[in-house]
Amino acid sequence: METSILKLLYLIDVKANYHTHSTWCDGVDTPEVIAEAAVKAGFDVLGFSSHAMIPESCYDWVVSAGNIESYMKDLRALAERFKGTLKILCGVEADYVREESAPDRALFSSYGVDYIIGSVHLVRADDGALVPVDASPESLMAGIRDHFSGNAEAFVRAYFQQEREMLSSFDFDIAGHLDLVRKFNSRHPYFDESASWYLKELELTAEAAAKAGRIVEVNTGAISRGWLDDAYPSKSFREILRSCGVKFVLNSDAHSSSALDCAFDRFADAEEYIFLP
Numbered sequence: 001m002e003t004s005i006l007k008l009l010y011l012i013d014v015k016a017n018y019h020t021h022s023t024w025c026d027g028v029d030t031p032e033v034i035a036e037a038a039v040k041a042g043f044d045v046l047g048f049s050s051h052a053m054i055p056e057s058c059y060d061w062v063v064s065a066g067n068i069e070s071y072m073k074d075l076r077a078l079a080e081r082f083k084g085t086l087k088i089l090c091g092v093e094a095d096y097v098r099e100e101s102a103p104d105r106a107l108f109s110s111y112g113v114d115y116i117i118g119s120v121h122l123v124r125a126d127d128g129a130l131v132p133v134d135a136s137p138e139s140l141m142a143g144i145r146d147h148f149s150g151n152a153e154a155f156v157r158a159y160f161q162q163e164r165e166m167l168s169s170f171d172f173d174i175a176g177h178l179d180l181v182r183k184f185n186s187r188h189p190y191f192d193e194s195a196s197w198y199l200k201e202l203e204l205t206a207e208a209a210a211k212a213g214r215i216v217e218v219n220t221g222a223i224s225r226g227w228l229d230d231a232y233p234s235k236s237f238r239e240i241l242r243s244c245g246v247k248f249v250l251n252s253d254a255h256s257s258s259a260l261d262c263a264f265d266r267f268a269d270a271e272e273y274i275f276l277p
């Protein structure tokens with residue numbers, strides 16, 4: 001009883017978000033503007049997690065090997081300025097792009113990052129093409145048509161296969177938006193989330209996350225961007241993850257300072273969250 005009361009107090013006392021994008025990648029606000037907004041919103045901990053692709057980068061909106069040192073220097077200076085008011089952590093959202101980049105602990109530790117979110121935004125097709133999962137419904141549908149013979153199930157299976165590859169091959173902290181393939185499925189349905197093959201993919205992926213000891217984020221980013229009225233992972237996926245013993249953090253995946261705690265009130269009690277040290 002005493003332990004659960006302490007735990008409850010801890011949960012109420014800490015307000016944290018570890019998934020934040022700024023002008024260092026595709027976010028609209030500078031780290032400074034975001035930190036000031038975080039203080040106003042009552043955050044205790046703010047983790048920056050710029051998109052990162054190292055060693056190879058196929059896009060210019062990510063932190064790459066060429067600018068990660070400047071990124072870290074900028075955030076460390078900001079952390080020093082807010083010391084005592086807001087704990088600022090310097091992380092990355094590292095893309096797993098098969099044969100190109102990965103959320104590799106040794107690699108990112110060499111730059112001194114505090115933590116790593118591992119995410120899959122691009123699915124490698126058998127013909128070598130990269131299909132963007134969450135860029136737009138149009139690019140997703142074109143990618144499935146041109147590189148998966150129009151077979152949405154094959155695309156979704158490939159997505160989870162590459163999630164599991166990332167989970168089992170690399171050491172990182174937080175698995176980002178684990179069922180990102182749902183992003184457009186509410187407004188532009190392209191596969192059946194109740195199909196038995198899909199549930200099997202969820203089970204296999206939950207087992208891989210548990211076996212690797214990864215924290216999974218409850219990510220409210222699709223709500224702030226108006227694509228879903230729900231978080232990643234879905235309620236049913238979270239139940240499977242929970243039954244495998246997976247732990248959760250609550251993240252907003254904010255791309256602007258106004259979205260820092262989007263729907264946090266709604267999902268605060270959805271899971272028992274843990275906090276990064």
Ligand SMILES: [Zn+2]
Pocket residue numbers: 093119121176177
């Ligand atoms: Zn992401």
Ligand SMILES: [Zn+2]
Pocket residue numbers: 019021093253
């Ligand atoms: Zn993100």
